[in-house]
Amino acid sequence: MRHPWDRPLGSWHLAEHYPDRTAVLSCPSGEELTYAQLAGRAHQAVHALRALGAGHGDVVGMALPNDLDIVVWQLAAAEAGWRYVTLNPKAPAAEVAAIAEHAEMKALIVHAQYAGGAGAVTGVPIRISVGGHIGGFTPQEDVLRGHPGTAPPDRAAGMPLVYTSGTTGKPKGIWREMPAVAPEAMADAMKTFAHAFRFTPLEGAHLVSAGMFHGGCQGFYLAALHVGQPLVIMGTFDAEETLRLIQEHRITTGYMVPTQFARLLRLPHDVKAGYDVSSLESIVHAAAPCPPELKKRMLAWWGPVIWETYGGTEGAATIAKPHHWLAKPGTVGRPIRGRTLRILDDDGNELPPGQVGAVYLDGGGPGFSYHRDPEQTAEVFRGTAFTLGDAGYLDEDGFLFIVDRIKDMIITGGVNVYPAEVEAVLAVHPAVLDSAVVGAPDPEWGEQVRAFVQLVPGRDPSDELAAELIAYCRERLASHKCPRVVEFRPELPRTETGKLYKRLLRDELRNRAA
Numbered sequence: 161m162r163h164p165w166d167r168p169l170g171s172w173h174l175a176e177h178y179p180d181r182t183a184v185l186s187c188p189s190g191e192e193l194t195y196a197q198l199a200g201r202a203h204q205a206v207h208a209l210r211a212l213g214a215g216h217g218d219v220v221g222m223a224l225p226n227d228l229d230i231v232v233w234q235l236a237a238a239e240a241g242w243r244y245v246t247l248n249p250k251a252p253a254a255e256v257a258a259i260a261e262h263a264e265m266k267a268l269i270v271h272a273q274y275a276g277g278a279g280a281v282t283g284v285p286i287r288i289s290v291g292g293h294i295g296g297f298t299p300q301e302d303v304l305r306g307h308p309g310t311a312p313p314d315r316a317a318g319m320p321l322v323y324t325s326g327t328t329g330k331p332k333g334i335w336r337e338m339p340a341v342a343p344e345a346m347a348d349a350m351k352t353f354a355h356a357f358r359f360t361p362l363e364g365a366h367l368v369s370a371g372m373f374h375g376g377c378q379g380f381y382l383a384a385l386h387v388g389q390p391l392v393i394m395g396t397f398d399a400e401e402t403l404r405l406i407q408e409h410r411i412t413t414g415y416m417v418p419t420q421f422a423r424l425l426r427l428p429h430d431v432k433a434g435y436d437v438s439s440l441e442s443i444v445h446a447a448a449p450c451p452p453e454l455k456k457r458m459l460a461w462w463g464p465v466i467w468e469t470y471g472g473t474e475g476a477a478t479i480a481k482p483h484h485w486l487a488k489p490g491t492v493g494r495p496i497r498g499r500t501l502r503i504l505d506d507d508g509n510e511l512p513p514g515q516v517g518a519v520y521l522d523g524g525g526p527g528f529s530y531h532r533d534p535e536q537t538a539e540v541f542r543g544t545a546f547t548l549g550d551a552g553y554l555d556e557d558g559f560l561f562i563v564d565r566i567k568d569m570i571i572t573g574g575v576n577v578y579p580a581e582v583e584a585v586l587a588v589h590p591a592v593l594d595s596a597v598v599g600a601p602d603p604e605w606g607e608q609v610r611a612f613v614q615l616v617p618g619r620d621p622s623d624e625l626a627a628e629l630i631a632y633c634r635e636r637l638a639s640h641k642c643p644r645v646v647e648f649r650p651e652l653p654r655t656e657t658g659k660l661y662k663r664l665l666r667d668e669l670r671n672r673a674a
Contacts, residue, residue, distance in 0.1 A: 164361040170347025170386045171235060175199035178362075183385060185365055185409060188227045188395035200309030202235035207307040209236070209267060212286050216241035216316060217338065218266035223247040223256065223278035225271055226372045226395050229290050229300075233269055234320075234382070239343040241316035245323060245333075246373040248656070249273075253280035255331070259323055260284050262532065263333060270294060317346040321531070322375045322473045333531030334473045350386040353379065356479060356496065357413070357467055358442045362388035364412025369394045369402055369420065371656035375473050376446050380415035389413060399423045403435035410439040417658035418450035421458050422593070426616065432461065440465045448658035449562065451584040452489045459486065468492055470562060472548040474528055474540075477501065477521045478560050491559040492552075499523050500545075501560055503553055508542055511553070516563055519552045520545040551578070568662055570599035572607050577641050579609075579662075585636050586611065589629060591619045594652050597643065598665045601673040611643035612665055614652050621648035 174181060179196035186192065193201070214220065220242045224230040230246065237244040245263055247256055249271065256278040260268060268284040272292025279294040281287075289297035317339055323331040339346065351361065357380075359366075366384035368391055370377040381391055392409050394401065397420055405411065424432075444467045445455075459466050464482035470492035471477040478501070480493030495501050502510055503517040511517045522545035530536045540546045551569065552562040564578035571577070579597035586595040594614040599607030613629065615621065626646040633642040653661035 165351060165355055167361070168344075168348055169351045169361060169388065170344055170349075171195060172199060172239070172344045172347055174386075174388055178388070181362075181388065182390040184228055184231065185390040185392050186405070187391070187393040188225070189229075191228055193228070198232070198235065199311075201232045202239060203311050204304055204307045204309045205232055205236035206240040206312040208303045209242075209286070210240065210312065211307065212267070212303070214240070214242060214266050214286065216314075217243065219243045219245060219263045219321060221245045221247055221256075221260055221263070221265045221268040221278075221284065222373075223249040223251070223268070223270045223274050224290060224373070225249055225273065226368065226393055228393070229269075229271070230372050231381075231385070231391070234378070237318040238346065239315045240312065240318055241314075241338070242318040243321040243338070244318065245321050246375075246378065247278060247323075248371070248373050249278065250656075251277060253277050257281045257283060259331060259333075263321060263323075269300070270297065315343050317341050317343050319346075320375065320378070324473050332533060332536060335529050335531040336527070347386050350383045354383040354387045357383075357444055357469075359384055359387055359389060359413050360441070364439070364441065365390050365392055365409045367392050367394070367402070367405060367409075367411045367414035369397050370415055370417055370447075374447070374657045376657065377415050380413075380444055384413055397423075399427050400431055403427075403432070403437065406440065407436045412439055412441045414440075414443045416443055416445050417447045418445060418454060419448070419594070419654065419658040421445070421450065421454055422587075425454065425457055425461075426593070437462055442467055444469060446470065448660070449564075449580050449583075451587040453584070453588045455485070456489065470560065471521070474546060474548060475499075475521055475523060477519075477548075480559075484559070488555070488557075488559050490561055491555075492562050493560065494558050495560075501554060501558075502545055504542065513554050513556045516551055516553045518547050518566060519550045519560065519562070520547050522546075568598070570597075570607050570609055572599070572602070572609060572640060573605045575640055577609055582609065582611065582633060582637065582641055582643065585633050586613065586629065589632055591615055591625060592629070593617075594654075596652050596660050596662055596665055598662050598669065600645070600669040608644045609640075609642060610669065611646045612649050612652060613646055614649055 175195040180194050183195040183198040184193040222233050265284045267286035269288045270278040271290045275294045287297040288300050288303050290300045322334045366389045368381045443465055446469045468480040478493035480491050500522040502520040505517050549566050550562050551566050564580040568579050582597040583595050586592050593616045596612045600610040602608040629646050653664050
């Protein structure tokens with residue numbers, strides 16, 4: 161009997177050989193599509209955009225919400241030989257315009273609800289609006305009208321041009337050489353990625369609950385789609401609705417970020433107990449650090465189905481399988497096949513197990529560059545190895561532990577403090593919903609540890625609670641690691657993928673000091 165992973169897969173093969181199999185099971189627009197119908201929509205989009213002048217190698221930008229359209233346009237790019245940029249749809253116009261200019265976009269597709277942001281960009285030749293009118297944009301229905309849903313000629317694999325989130329500086333485009341392969345081969349190759357996280361071919365369903373513009377979320381929902389798992393797309397994340405969808409659609413796989421775990425765990429006990437989550441097989445989290453206590457509680461609730469991956473837009477690095485994480489809480493796993501990890505000091509010397517240094521990933525070749533930024537590219541590489549800017553260490557068994565972002569490290573009185581360690585302690589306090597720890601300028605110590613805290617609903621800020629949180633940290637951490645001051649905020653600046661914009665908080669503190 162043929163093993164499921166040995167058969168040809170990918171959405172194009174599935175559309176031909178399993179045309180009536182469901183590809184999109186549920187989405188905000190209310191449509192349910194088969195693989196044949198989804199492929200037809202993508203074919204039509206290729207014909208339409210080519211008619212407007214988009215050619216092989218051109219860059220197509222998309223500022224679209226979680227829904228069907230972003231999938232259609234991604235698949236269109238993937239068979240037309242276009243590079244596609246999925247923009248944060250809530251980004252301001254200036255940021256979108258800067259990326260559009262840097263990427264030299266030929267086309268920009270924007271949903272009408274973002275007319276004041278991406279919809280205000282004028283410097284792109286082809287501009288298409290979705291879901292309503294935007295001045296200077298042609299409505300999608302007019303662009304598509306009259307074009308067939310048949311496979312276009314001269315099909316060629318396209319690929320994403322991903323821009324980093326910019327939480328530590330300006331967004332950077334990750335540039336890779338366009339592969340000279342057929343779209344079917346590129347789609348079929350996604351099964352290797354899916355296999356690594358135990359996405360079973362032609363079984364189950366995949367929940368899309370994070371922002372679909374984000375590269376991490378995309379990698380997993382496209383992997384699921386290409387191995388025959390239909391997508392259940394949430395417009396926006398809601399904790400109880402997530403549980404309802406898992407139960408209703410017997411969800412087996414998904415991708416989440418730690419802030420979603422925190423919100424799920426905050427649900428009342430009777431709500432959590434009222435839904436069946438036994439169908440879950442592989443829920444992968446990434447994008448931001450997950451406090452160990454938070455993950456332990458999710459594993460206790462959902463069982464050993466929580467997987468973790470470490471890496472970045474520049475390249476994947478590790479996988480932490482559930483049983484490995486339970487044996488070594490806090491690890492982000494061991495290297496994926498073909499990747500070597502190195503921990504280096506400031507002079508580039510390799511450090512032994514247990515010592516903290518800069519984490520470098522080595523795949524034996526450059527693999528990528530920062531688009532039109534050779535200086536930034538050279539800065540992150542040492543030979544064939546590159547860094548994502550994280551500090552960490554390897555244990556004796558080769559498991560990687562990330563300590564924090566190097567740029568986020570606080571130096572107080574000449575001693576290094578890693579904010580993630582403090583945030584992990586604060587995360588366990590029952591009054592804390594979210595926290596961000598940064599260094600505030602201090603004339604005596606250089607920097608002092610400062611905590612910004614968002615409280616759970618029902619708890620009010622007070623000097624007494626601030627003192628309680630500081631004391632709570634001092635019971636669990638060395639005194640130099642503990643916050644000197646706690647500031648309360650109604651909300652902390654996070655991306656939709658859960659990453660903290662600590663740069664904004666640091667800038668605020670520096671401006672105050674100045």
